[in-house]
Amino acid sequence: MIIFKKADLLSGYLSQLKEQKKTIGFVPTMGALHQGHFALINAAKKEKHFVVCSIFINPTQFNNPEDLKHYPVTIVKDIQGLVEAKCNVLFLPDIKEIYPDNYKKKYYRLGKLETILEGEYRPGHFQGVCQVMDRLLQIVQPDTLYLGQKDYQQCMVITKLLQLLEKKQVQIEIVPTIREEDGLAMSSRNLRLNEEQRKKATTLYKALNFIKSNQRKYPITTLEERAKQQLINNGFTVDYVHIADRSSLKKATSKNKHPVALVAASLDGIRLIDNLLL
Numbered sequence: 001m002i003i004f005k006k007a008d009l010l011s012g013y014l015s016q017l018k019e020q021k022k023t024i025g026f027v028p029t030m031g032a033l034h035q036g037h038f039a040l041i042n043a044a045k046k047e048k049h050f051v052v053c054s055i056f057i058n059p060t061q062f063n064n065p066e067d068l069k070h071y072p073v074t075i076v077k078d079i080q081g082l083v084e085a086k087c088n089v090l091f092l093p094d095i096k097e098i099y100p101d102n103y104k105k106k107y108y109r110l111g112k113l114e115t116i117l118e119g120e121y122r123p124g125h126f127q128g129v130c131q132v133m134d135r136l137l138q139i140v141q142p143d144t145l146y147l148g149q150k151d152y153q154q155c156m157v158i159t160k161l162l163q164l165l166e167k168k169q170v171q172i173e174i175v176p177t178i179r180e181e182d183g184l185a186m187s188s189r190n191l192r193l194n195e196e197q198r199k200k201a202t203t204l205y206k207a208l209n210f211i212k213s214n215q216r217k218y219p220i221t222t223l224e225e226r227a228k229q230q231l232i233n234n235g236f237t238v239d240y241v242h243i244a245d246r247s248s249l250k251k252a253t254s255k256n257k258h259p260v261a262l263v264a265a266s267l268d269g270i271r272l273i274d275n276l277l278l
């Protein structure tokens with residue numbers, strides 16, 4: 001695996017590969033890699049000649065400075081894992097490579113997506129996601145971008161970003177959420193949970209499964225309320241439990257055949273999200 005720290009060197013290298021008609025899969029991450037990230041790398045390996053992974057903790061997408069300060073960093077282990085997964089390139093930029101002195105901040109018109117759910121509870125978060133993705137897309141110019149369903153709304157935001165940037169040539173592939181044996185969605189932030197919090201954290205998946213198994217039994221609002229109560233009983237502070245239309249994220253109605261349930265809740269300040277297709 002080659003590690004690039006400089007954006008222009010990586011772009012130059014990748015453009016040579018493109019001249020040789022090699023296809024490029026791209027997996028953007030913030031590091032502290034786990035099996036969820038490697039599922040994206042493996043999907044890209046299967047389908048593309050060449051796989052680029054980036055590790056960059058993007059400060060502009062953190063609305064909470066404490067969250068940024070405590071974001072886990074395991075770079076040596078990450079590099080070992082990427083070598084074992086036969087990833088071809090790791091892009092490991094420092095902040096000036098992504099946001100150089102002449103960087104012009106743009107505003108991305110995301111519409112409703114920006115003000116609901118994650119957008120409501122993390123103001124500015126999705127603008128930050130778009131800033132970093134816009135830069136990374138310019139640098140890597142992949143054929144396919146591999147994203148995790150774990151970040152459901154983020155997948156929708158990045159799909160919208162590609163439309164705004166008119167990047168029709170870039171495909172998006174969404175990989176299902178990889179979970180621990182007890183159902184907890186893998187997440188870099190799980191590293192911050194102590195033993196007791198880790199046990200309680202499974203409530204997120206249990207609450208989503210409660211919704212899934214009872215969806216024909218109770219009205220939508222009751223399902224949301226009961227799931228929320230389960231989380232509160234287990235020590236969570238709940239931002240939202242929302243059953244929504246899969247493609248608009250508007251509150252689902254009884255007519256929705258295949259909605260999605262989304263949840264965001266914190267345990268002692270560690271914020272976790274998850275979702276389940278119903």
Ligand code: AMP
Binds near residue numbers: 147148175
């Ligand atoms: P992050 O490092 O958290 O920014 O995540 C990088 C990419 O990995 C994003 O596309 C995430 O949606 C994806 N990802 C994170 N956790 C999981 C998981 N448990 N299963 C599948 N994909 C995931």
